[in-house]
Amino acid sequence: MRELPSSGRQLDRLVKLLADSPREVWSQAELARSMELSPARLSEVLAMFQAEGWPLEVRSDQRVWLATAADMPVASRVRPHLTTDRLGRRCHHYLRVASTNDTARRLAEAGAVEGTVVVAEEQTGGRGRLGRTWLSRKGKDILLSLVLRPHVDPAQAPGLNLVVGLAASQAVGEVAGIPTDLKWPNDVLIPGGKCCGVLTEMNADPGKIHFVIVGVGINVNGTSLPKSIAGQASTLELASGGPVPRPRLVAALLNRLEALYLVFLDRGLRPLLERWAASSSSVRGRPVLVSNPGRSLRGTTAGLSGQGALRIRREDGRLEEVLAGDVVQW
Amino acid sequence: MNIEQIRELIQAVCDSGITELELERTGVKIRIRKEAPSSPAGSPSVTVEATATGIGREAPGAAGAEAIAGAGSLPPEATEPDLHVIRSPMVGTFYRAAKPDADPFVQVADRVRSGQTLCIVEAMKLMNEIPSDADGEIAEIYVNNGEPVEYNQALFGIRRTG
Secondary structure (H helix, E strand, C coil): CCCCHHHHHHHHHHHHHHHCCCCCCECHHHHHHHHCCCHHHHHHHHHHHHHCCCCEEECCCCCEEECCHHHCCCHHHHHHHCCCCCCCCCEEEEEEECCHHHHHHHHHHCCCCCCCEEEEEEECCCECHHHCECCCCCCCCEEEEEEECCCCCHHHCCHHHHHHHHHHHHHHHHHHCCCCEEECCCEEEECCEEEEEEEEEEEEECCEEEEEEEEEEECCCCCCCCHHHCCCECCHHHHHCCCCCHHHHHHHHHHHHHHHHHHHHHHCCHHHHHHHHHCCCCCEEEEEEEEECCEEEEEEEEEECCCCCEEEEECCCCEEEECCCEEEEC | CCHHHHHHHHHHHHHCCCCEEEEEECCEEEEEEECCCCCCCCCCCEEEEEEECCCCCCCCCCCEEEEEECCCCCCCCCCCCCCEEEECCCCEEEECCCCCCCCCCCCCCCEECCCCEEEEEEECCEEEEEECCCCEEEEEECCCCCCEECCCCEEEEEEECC
């Protein structure tokens, strides 16, 4: 169902009142007043919201509340868990966007400060590397993009991706209490498969970064996945045996990332490489195939370079540094 | 002869005792000349000279182009004088389109404006959209889709307008 953009904004307003305000139960008259809608229009908006599958409960006294409000990663539910100075201090929550990276980029182009976060319950055009689709399940995953404005040379920026992967694996371990494993450059693996992917987009002139958009997708709750990825992916709930609170996970991700990001800004990637490598079972001694359009490379992983590139010892003994490509294990 | 082969040749010259190598193949003549190791890092500087001798790459005007750079750096570039050159801000993989089955951002002879995205350079899953910093017309695209690029390597030559 495609509704008009103005309806989308009204649904976002509704969620803000139901999930991102101190009060949880609302009379329809109060909602209509707060949203500046006629009672008839409010009924339409509520019906639309329910038709989209959101568990809006109507009590016998006609007051309404949202059963899943506590699990929505909205600003007021993330903030109590945040220990950051910058990251996540501005947090925009949407029910549905094409891609959180695109929304964050528009905010960045309009001057959004470093640390601005966009989270969505659903993506209609979620992307991965090389235009691949990032599948997500409405209301169950973390779909988050972050605006960063690092004062480093653009040539150093790719290292940021290792930092994000490390932060995500730490946050998943902390909140879900399950073992994690990093796959270069920044996939987080849990028992059962991949649970987290990162896609970073940079806007820079030679010599100056305007902004970097860090997009993080985490499969959090639910025990079923789209068929096309079921064999390779997993969810935190599947691996940990219980639902994982998304607001806490968002906060943990931002807390961990800010701590590592400050080290990266201050001293570069080098002090973080060892920690990254210690969190990855495949960074050394693992036979791999690295696949790129038109070119592939076989060998054994041999750690990271100072820039964070993956070193591969080829079968002829030569060492190569890989900066891009799909690392396929066999 | 592709970039990878040229890169291997340069590495072979660097690693060897010889100071100069000249090679002609499929219409391209390449001369790699190594100078005494005098740079601060101790790595010898290498000069690569490529000349189109027949079919293959066109080289109007000057018969060849010269690039001086550190070991492992590349390739023959800039044929037409006065082209505004867009260079890669980082080491990575060059993509002409946002995804494999999409149209390229730009083609030769396309008009571009300052700020318009020309390509993506990827390193470690960081996608860097490279904008044009001039208005003009794409005169040259120096790199093929999916090829590795070095820091500061020429990507596009733009004939400025206005």
